[in-house]
Amino acid sequence: MNPLAVDENTKAREDNPITIIDELVEQEGVEHIDLSELDFIDPGVLESIPQQVAIKYRIVPFARDGKSISVAMANPFDLDAERVVRLAAAVEPKAYYASEAEIEQFQSKVYLQANSMLDNFDESEAVEVEEVAHDDDITLDDLEDEGREEPTIRKVNTILISAVQDRASDVHIEPQERDVKVRFRVDGVLREVATLAKAQQAGIISRIKILSSLDIAERRVPQDGRTKLRIFGRGVDIRVSTLPTIFGEKIVLRILDQEKHSLDIADLGLEASLLEGLKQALQQPYGLILVTGPTGSGKTTTLYSALSFVNSNEKNIITVEDPVEYQLPGVNQIQVQPDIGLSFAAGLRSILRQDPDIIMVGEMRDLETAEIAMRGALTGHLVFSTLHTNNSVATLMRLIEMGIDRYLICSSVHVVLAQRLVRRLCFHCSEPYEPDAALMDALRSDAKILEGATLYKGSGCSHCSGTGYWGRLAVFEFFYLTDELRDMIVAAASVDDIRKKVSELGMETLLRNGLKKVHDGLTTIEEVLQIASTSL
Numbered sequence: 001m002n003p004l005a006v007d008e009n010t011k012a013r014e015d016n017p018i019t020i021i022d023e024l025v026e027q028e029g030v031e032h033i034d035l036s037e038l039d040f041i042d043p044g045v046l047e048s049i050p051q052q053v054a055i056k057y058r059i060v061p062f063a064r065d066g067k068s069i070s071v072a073m074a075n076p077f078d079l080d081a082e083r084v085v086r087l088a089a090a091v092e093p094k095a096y097y098a099s100e101a102e103i104e105q106f107q108s109k110v111y112l113q114a115n116s117m118l119d120n121f122d123e124s125e126a127v128e129v130e131e132v133a134h135d136d137d138i139t140l141d142d143l144e145d146e147g148r149e150e151p152t153i154r155k156v157n158t159i160l161i162s163a164v165q166d167r168a169s170d171v172h173i174e175p176q177e178r179d180v181k182v183r184f185r186v187d188g189v190l191r192e193v194a195t196l197a198k199a200q201q202a203g204i205i206s207r208i209k210i211l212s213s214l215d216i217a218e219r220r221v222p223q224d225g226r227t228k229l230r231i232f233g234r235g236v237d238i239r240v241s242t243l244p245t246i247f248g249e250k251i252v253l254r255i256l257d258q259e260k261h262s263l264d265i266a267d268l269g270l271e272a273s274l275l276e277g278l279k280q281a282l283q284q285p286y287g288l289i290l291v292t293g294p295t296g297s298g299k300t301t302t303l304y305s306a307l308s309f310v311n312s313n314e315k316n317i318i319t320v321e322d323p324v325e326y327q328l329p330g331v332n333q334i335q336v337q338p339d340i341g342l343s344f345a346a347g348l349r350s351i352l353r354q355d356p357d358i359i360m361v362g363e364m365r366d367l368e369t370a371e372i373a374m375r376g377a378l379t380g381h382l383v384f385s386t387l388h389t390n391n392s393v394a395t396l397m398r399l400i401e402m403g404i405d406r407y408l409i410c411s412s413v414h415v416v417l418a419q420r421l422v423r424r425l426c427f428h429c430s431e432p433y434e435p436d437a438a439l440m441d442a443l444r445s446d447a448k449i450l451e452g453a454t455l456y457k458g459s460g461c462s463h464c465s466g467t468g469y470w471g472r473l474a475v476f477e478f479f480y481l482t483d484e485l486r487d488m489i490v491a492a493a494s495v496d497d498i499r500k501k502v503s504e505l506g507m508e509t510l511l512r513n514g515l516k517k518v519h520d521g522l523t524t525i526e527e528v529l530q531i532a533s534t535s536l
Contacts, residue, residue: 021075025097033072033096035106038062045069046110048089050470052463053428057081058103067091067266072098072106087427087521090269090473152203155196156211160238162193163255164231167471169296171255173208175201175248187423187472188296191465205242205249212240219249226323239323256325263326265309268302269474271516274508277478278417282310287414288377292389297420298474299386300325303360306384307331310358318354320347321362336362344369352376361385367403374404377412391510392416392479393498396489410486418477420510420531422523423469429461430468430521439525449515456521473522475514475531479507 025032045064049071054060058074059081069089073081076095085093098106159182163171168184180196196204209216212225225240239254270278281289289306291299304326311317311330322336322344332354334347344361345368351359352372363386364370377383389395395416399409432454440447458468479502481489488498503509514528 021077021097024077028077030076030095030097033062033070033098035060035062035072035098035102049085050088050428050463053084053088055107057084058100059085060098060103060106061085061089064089064091065266068094070094070096072096072103074098074100074103083521084427087425087430090424090522152200152207155200156204156207159194160229160236160253161231163253164234164236164257166193169255171251171253173204173251173253175245175250177247180204186465187467187469188421189423189467201248205251208240208251208253209242212238214240214242220244237325263301263305263308263328265305268305268476270476270478271508271513274476274478274513277480278306278415279309281415281480282306282382284382284414286377286380286382288374288383288385288412289414290385290387290395290416292387292392292395292416292418293420294388294390299419302417302419302474303384303386304328307358307360310382315357316355317358317360318351318356319360319362320344320351321360345372348372348376352381356381358382359384363387364402370399370402370404371408374408374412378408383412389418392418392477393495393502395479396498397495406490406492410481410489413481415481416479418479418510420475420514421472422475422514422517422527422531423467424471424473425456425521425523426458426461426464426468426470428463428470429459430456431459433457435525439529442529443511443515443525446511446515449512450519450525453519454521455518455525457524469527473517475510475517475528477508477510477513 024030041062042064045061048064048069049059049061057078057080060072061069062072063070069085069091071085071093073095074097075081076097082093082095159171159173163184166184166186168186169188170185170190172181172183172185172190174181174183175198179198180201181192182194182196183190183192185191206216208214209223209225211227211229213227214223214225221244223240223242227238227240229236229238234257237256239256241252241254243250243252265279266275268275281287291302293299307317307319307328311328313330316332317330318332318334320334320336324333324335327333334342334351336342336344336347344363344365348359348361348369349372359373359376359381361369361373361383364373373383373385387395387398389398395418396409396413399413400406433456435455440450443450458464460466460468464470482505484505485498485501488501509532511528511532514523514532515525517523518525518528
């Protein structure tokens, strides 16, 4: 053979170079995805992976369900990238292959257009007011007349846009003696973001009152209102609360970004066994399912996810809520109006005459509401509700303290789901570390859950504003009434005895469930201990 002859296969490889990744993709049978053929990608899916991370690891998320997220990767075998996707999206990644050139072209088109829009937006045009039904609804002409002060409009719009971009759940506008503080609650923690001149106070408060149809002239008593906005085309529902203080009216805006909340029960974050247990409870023809936890712990999202799971044309579902936070197609939703006598109890009594299959009571606030709900659960209805208690066992004690008969509790309650929210580790700056021995000792016997696991903490970066955390996830305690527990409740057993029995039965507690998420690298021991200590 002529040593100078060029092998045809070698020449072909030189003309069309094949990388090691290409060869591995072919050998392992990794499916190729042509990004240019994707007509539409849900913006929520794209936002599952922050832009900086997607560019760094050459990732494009393009589809998602309750169990996995589909991502195009330039290197489908990159374990670091796989871990980042798992942490960011909180589901398992399903890897597809796309070349670096394809991913760079796609990211340039999507991210550069988005950045250009953000860098050059006009605050006065980026926020659109949607009409909201109010008893004393104001007209658009009124909005125009009252909102002619362009600097005030731009300032309020800028605050709202910044809040949505920063993922704030609440905006606090707080008059001080010489200025006005603006604080955002992000991932459950308040932080100051701006200080405004005192001269801007009256205009900003008036503008927000106009948007939420509140009485501008009334400054002596608290007021509650709401408004709907579209910010960069996204629907945002805002609840407004005013409170008179010695330096003027303090305003809190609760932001409900409906397009960022999934109501798929699979997206709640329940482990497979707990999710299956909840689904079984939801498929029962009758009984009471209680979701408990403090304000802001995600109870409403859990309830709506449960309603979405059971919703069908064969079911008559009616809710009584305060307020109605999400509008569910096919569900009859009632807004509580105490000023006209439409309380939870009154609404619930009327619902029972409407041939319901499933009832949701926003909250059991009093003995009358609780008794009606429980008797409804005994007469062939599936009933959902919430209570503000620290844990599942405390929920049963609270019902007893309210005056509910023990036999009624044992006969009606099927499941109590207690939950908390903990901060999720920033996947951009999380790094392995060894926890202090004292911290591990605080876990006592539950420390064995972390055996063999690599633990992570966030070092703080610009992506997470130096906090080491980005976003939140739910931790659950799943408590179902067995015959043994029912006997103990009827026999007036102590809380400690009931807790001990729950532990013996191996039921999930907030601490155990939280430590499982620490084991998976999603949060920290400190976060879990903080929420577990409040549930004791």
